[in-house]
Amino acid sequence: MFDLHRLRLLRELKHRGTLAAVAAALSYAPSSISQQLSQLEHEVGVPLLEPVGRRVRLTEQAEILVAHTEAVLERLERAEADIATSLTGLSGTLRIACFQTAALALVPAALGLLRDAHPRLRVHITQLEPESALPALLARDFDLVLAEEYPDHPVPRPAGLDHEVLLDDPLRLALPPHLDGTEPPVPAAPLAALRSLAGQAWVMEPEGSAARHWATTLCRSAGFEPDVRFETPDLLLHLRLVEQRHAAAFLPDLVWSAGRPTVPLRRLPHGRHTRRVLTVVRSGRGRHPAVEACREALRRAADPVPR
Template sequence: MFDLHRLRLLRELKHRGTLAAVAAALSYAPSSVSQQLSQLEADVGVPLLEPVGRRVRLTEQAEILVAHTEAVLERLERAEADIAASLTDLTGTLRIASFQTAALALVPTALGLLRDAHPHLRVHVTHMEPEKALPALQARDFDLVLAEEYPGNPNPRPSGLEQEDLLDDPLRLALPGPPLPADTDDPVAALRSLAGHPWVMEPEGTTARHWATTLCRDAGFEPDVRFETTDLLLHLRLVEQHHAAAFLPDLVWSGRPRTVALRQLPGGRQARRVFTVVRRGRSRHPAVLACRDALRRAVARRSPGDG
């Protein structure tokens, strides 16, 4: 029978990419990881790794082993969930990753609800964008991720992960100055009126940037992006100071009054989907169920002015 610890190291290598990354994540020496994987190769009797430049990649047989390891780990997580459900007091640690606006608008309220209902549950929250958080969820760095999906830009759905919708978050055009003239009431005309103005957007390679650029191109212009950041509060500040135009989600206000002029976007592009993601074997764990319930209640507590 193969050693589960060594199988987990092989799985970690698949998700993290390098021996050094596996060693850093698990607080091992790289030489120790290498030795354990060499022993696993000896146990299996076939090569599991092959060199590619200065890195290694998994062989076909290693991929087969990883697939079976995933199934075993999912079953073990279900066992952990069943044990936790049999207890009267919810304890342990729940690790959450969230993108910025959800962390500001929803997570604090959810944390308060969890603290009141389950005072012995430790909750760790990390600010991380979904592009990095979802792979980290697969690598078991987190138990639950708050993620987002922009209109017309569906996210890949990796096997072994389960999504649950939380809310639709309206997106609006934020104007860098006084309201536009009445002849720009049409959403497309309002967007075109900012063709020559500087823009702030999220960095290249993000789904938000792809969505925003496509929206501008569909309106007939290439946006002049002079500011790039994932910090939507900085987006807001740049709009407030008339330095840039932006697309802002309603969650950015977090119960505060709106400080810039906003316009509707062209039809079909008006809301992003916010959802939670967990590993399949973790979805019935009482801590995950409690967290998802707290987040739904946090959404319900938002005032009408929050969008």
């Protein structure tokens, strides 16, 4: 029988990419990881790694082993969930990764609900964009991830992850106001309003993000290439740049969860104006009572959010 610990190291290598990354994540020396994987190769009787430049990659046989390891670990997660369900009261640590607007609009209220209902449950929050959080979820760095899905740009859904819709969050065109605070003369029709800003400076999220891909595609569908002068994942900075008349932006309604809009807003073209917020867990983890309690708290926190 193969050693489960060594199989998990092989799985970690697949998800993290390098021996150094596995060693850093697990607080091992790289030489120890290499030695353990060499012993696994001896157990299996075939090569599991092959050199590619200065790195290594998994062989076909190693990929087969990892697929079976994923199934074993999913079953163990189900066993952990069943044991936790059999106990009275929740305890332990729940690790959550979430993006900025969800962290501001939903997480504080959800934390309050969890604290009141399950005072022995320790919740650890990390602000992290979904592009980084979802691979980390697969690597078992987190138990639950709050992710966002933009129109025509679905979140990757690899095997081993379960997605659940939390809410639909409308997106709107945010306009820089006049010096006196009045609204600029922009057409009311969504596509015409967007097209009228062809010469406007924009603030958008960084290249490579789902939000940037969606925003660029939307501007191109209106017939222009956006003049992106500011790039940041910080939507509060997006808002400040719009308020100070430096740029236009696309802002989700979750930004206004704590109050009324402070800049003029316009609707976006139908079918392109809503992002979806999801909770994502590993397969087998969704039945864990701490995860179920967290998802319920997030649903309750989302109820009063205007949308």
